[in-house]
Amino acid sequence: MPQAMKWWGWGLEGIEFTHEDKPQLAGFIRERIGLDITTATAKPARFEDLGVPEPTLPEALGDALRAAVGAEHVSVDPLDRVIHARGKSIRDLIRTRRADLPRVPDAVLRPGTEDEVAAVLAAALEHDAVVIPFGGGSSISGSIEPPAEETRPVLSVDMSRLDRVLAIDPASRLARVQAGVYGPELEQQLGAQGFTMGHFPDSFTHSTLGGWIATRSSGMQSDRYGDVADITKGLRVVTPTGTLVVQPNPTMSTGPSIREMVLGSEGRLGIITEATVQVRRLPAERTILGYLFPTFAAGLAAMEEIAASEYTPSVTRVSDAPETQFSFATRKASTLLDTVQSKALQLFLKKRKGYDLEQMCLSFIGYEGSPEHVKAQRKGVGRIVGRHGGLCIGASPGVLYDQKKFDTPYIRDFLLDRGAAADVSETAMPWSKLQAVHTAVTAAGHGAFAQLGVQGYLMCHLSHSYHAGACLYFTFAFPPSPGGDMLAEYDVVKQAIQQAFVDNGATLSHHHAVGTEHAQWLQEDISAPGVRLLGALFDGTDPGRNLNPGKIV
Structure with a gap:
């Protein structure tokens, strides 16, 4: 069974981010947000x-739960419950970190078969308990927290x-595949x-198939393999x-899609x-x-053309x-050769390509298949990149990205340990709205920083491309x-950024789900009849509100 994540942070004990092998990072963060890391x-x-x-x-x-899964798989351990x-x-x-605990689960159950899952749910319904499915605990949208006011078990x-x-x-x-596999x-x-x-x-290393399905997850190679949906x-x-x-079955005509109802349901319909x-x-x-583009607009235009072409990369990302x-x-610390090559590249970009290095954008494009297929894809995509002023800088940046x-x-x-907050918000929209959404969200984020009187940093990348549009990840x-x-x-x-999404015709989330964090924007996204x-x-599936109540709606 995989090791649980830290109760107070991301990932496993003993694994952490460090600045010590990144000689430019401390100065960069001090300059951009005034923070000593x-x-x-x-x-x-x-x-x-x-x-x-x-x-x-x-x-x-308790007796019913122990009968359902075995006493050794019913845990009331405080650490287990907090996790x-x-x-x-x-x-x-x-x-x-503030020791501000929510309503903590009263027990953690670990069923080993579908029949045991059914027995757990039957016992919960009989005794009017709340049931919250748990995969890896990687949700960043409030999808697995019990409602604070909940008094039932x-x-x-x-x-x-x-x-x-x-x-x-x-x-x-x-x-x-069983749903609990990481x-x-x-x-x-x-x-x-x-x-x-x-x-x-x-979240790949700390999330499960069932969690991906329950939140309509998307992966880094979804351009080729598709989202989990x-x-x-x-x-x-x-x-x-x-x-x-x-x-x-590959497709069906059986009324509204039950499969689609389960996708993204966050435990509201069952386990x-x-x-x-x-x-x-x-x-x-x-x-x-790795590729470079002279501007973000040029990079977006290239990704749009690639999506409309016959080429099918596995990754299309531009920052x-x-x-x-x-x-x-x-x-990390570079060798003398790296420094020479970097300076030579900068000179080439400025003098020969006309780049403004302050506006330059880094991109990654991935290819998979037979050697012949990869060669043809690289060649065709390379022509598109060139039409938008882009330049391939080789495999080394891609290897580092992959690692x-x-x-x-x-x-x-790492930043919380140094007194700063950092987070992400992602969305999706048609290609025709991409640049406008980026501009509006950037303005909204910086407006919020100004309102608070703080020195903040906001950045973005296009992370997934589709036929009709793409995801922007901020x-x-x-x-x-x-004293704040x-x-x-x-x-x-967060609210300024999310509001800018829905105000500009983008969705409230591309792949992080609704949970409780994004529920306030649901009606603006899917309309009042959609919420109803x-x-x-x-309500029809779970009239007693026993299944993860309070999420999504």
Whole structure:
């Protein structure tokens, strides 16, 4: 069973972000947000000081749960309960570090079969308990926290024992997989038989298949493999009225899509126990190349043309100028040769290509398939990049990106230790609105910084391309104002950015889900009738509000 993440931060104990091997980073952050990162100034509360409340687990319910999964798989351990009490949003981290506990689950259950999941849900319904499915706990949208006002027993159903690939149909390229499997284990089991699902979200090492489905996750290679909504073909879900089965047929005309209702449902409709997902043969060749563009607008135009072309990269990513400058500042100590090459490249870009280095943007484009296919894709995409003033700078940046792609969330803990808040907001919109959304969100974020009187930093990248549009992924960081409350000031910035999304025709989230963090913008996104439809669906499925109440609607 995978090791649980830290109760106070992202990832595993002993793994953390450091600036010490990045000689430019401290000066960059001092200049951009006025923060000294060379010394930690804050730390989480001690676990002993949290004051974890005693569990409220009626004897009859406890007996039923132990009968359902076995006494050894019913945990009332304080640390286990705290780990399962909330996700890893910046709000979660700030509150946990302050020893501000929410309503903590009264027990953590670890069923090992679908029948045991059904028995747990039956016991919960009989005793009017709240059930919250738990994958890896990586949610940053408030999707797994019990409502603070909840007085009923709260049960966290940890799915980590359901972690196997059950069968692969090689002809159909479909795999039956238990929902509790973590990303690395899933790819290891598939890879042993020559397949991959190709789904690699930032949270890959600490999230599960069931969690991806429940939040409509997207991965770094979704350009080629699709989002989890595209990948998921069949489902088994334990609901209050029995086990829901969605057959993995390629398409169907059976009324409104039940599969789509489950996707993104965040535990409101039941507990996902199994999915049938599309898989592909492991590619013979895989490479990610680095590119430079003279401006973000040029990079966006190139990505739009690539999406409209016959070429199918696995990754299309381009950072705006602020994110590019941050990326360069996180480079490790360079050799003399690297320095010479970098200076030579800068001279070439300025004199021969006419780049303004302050506006220059870094991009990554990935290719997979047979050597012949990759060669043809690289050549064709290269022509498009060239038409927009772009330049390929080789595989080295792509190798570094590939190695570090799952490390970014650790930076939030690092900054919190130094008294600053950092978070992300992502959205999607049609190609025709992309530049306008970027401009509006940038203005809104900087307006919020000015309102608070803080020195903040806001950066963005295009992370996923589609036929009709793309995802823009924003990251922001700031130290609070003198005497200011970090959480209250964070809300000002976060709300300004999210409001700019919906005001400009973008969605409230591309892949981080609704949870409680984004619920206030739901009606502006899907309209009042849409909210009523969802409410009716949840109320009809779960009239007692036992299944993860308070999320989405």
